[in-house]
Amino acid sequence: MDAFVLIVSSPSGGGKTTIVNELLKKDRTAKRVVTATTRSPRKGEKDGKDYHFWSVKKFQSAIKNNKMAEWANVFTDYYGVPKESLDTVLKKGLIPVLVIDVQGQKSIKKHYKNAVSVFILPPSWNELKKRLLARPGGTNNIDVRLKTAKKEVAQVKKFDYVIVNDKLDGAVNALSKIIFAEKHKTQRKKPAINRLKQKRR
Numbered sequence: 001m002d003a004f005v006l007i008v009s010s011p012s013g014g015g016k017t018t019i020v021n022e023l024l025k026k027d028r029t030a031k032r033v034v035t036a037t038t039r040s041p042r043k044g045e046k047d048g049k050d051y052h053f054w055s056v057k058k059f060q061s062a063i064k065n066n067k068m069a070e071w072a073n074v075f076t077d078y079y080g081v082p083k084e085s086l087d088t089v090l091k092k093g094l095i096p097v098l099v100i101d102v103q104g105q106k107s108i109k110k111h112y113k114n115a116v117s118v119f120i121l122p123p124s125w126n127e128l129k130k131r132l133l134a135r136p137g138g139t140n141n142i143d144v145r146l147k148t149a150k151k152e153v154a155q156v157k158k159f160d161y162v163i164v165n166d167k168l169d170g171a172v173n174a175l176s177k178i179i180f181a182e183k184h185k186t187q188r189k190k191p192a193i194n195r196l197k198q199k200r201r
């Protein structure tokens with residue numbers, strides 16, 4: 001199969017982390033790319049598993065040395081995708097899943113042309129606010145996040161797919177089906193097609 005990178009984006013609190021975590025429990029062909037951040041770990045988050053928790057100095061050095069596939073400064077913290085983390089998953093023949101903010105998808109698509117992007121849409125602004133407040137440990141800068149979320153939702157048309165995160169099960173199912181359909185794209189089935197062509201001769 002022609003490998004593709006799967007990008008899952010949403011405004012903060014939209015549910016991208018939760019949905020991807022659930023998906024990966026049942027899909028062994030996909031693997032989350034561990035991204036890097038300078039923000040502090042939330043309760044229960046582990047270094048190297050949830051994120052690479054880097055110092056500002058380390059992050060800035062990675063940017064300078066061209067080691068980031070994409071990076072941004074979001075709400076006072078750096079977030080980004082180390083090229084090495086992404087390439088490690090590709091080399092294993094698995095689908096790298098990138099859980100990144102909305103702006104991030106543009107740069108990734110520039111570097112990885114066949115990347116597939118999915119936008120997770122909150123069912124309503126009220127529900128988004130509720131989920132941000134109810135998150136374990138709460139969430140800082142709620143008003144800034146909601147304001148940014150409105151700008152990000154305006155970018156939705158640049159994505160290949162949209163999933164409304166109403167019921168979690170439904171959203172995870174939809175993501176699973178997107179992956180399934182993408183694997184069956186004609187362009188990714190060239191080896192199977194070519195095998196048959198050879199036998200006819």
Ligand SMILES: Nc1ncnc2c1ncn2[C@@H]1O[C@H](COP(=O)(O)OP(=O)(O)OP(=O)(O)O)[C@@H](O)[C@H]1O
Pocket residue numbers: 010011012013014015016017018019131132134135136165166167168169171
């Ligand atoms: N369908 C859903 N129904 C109810 N709660 C949900 C649903 N999806 C996610 N949540 C909850 O909403 C909160 C935000 O979800 P999550 O942390 O996955 O968002 P995120 O997009 O990864 O946010 P951030 O970018 O800030 O890390 C979590 O507490 C999560 O459990």
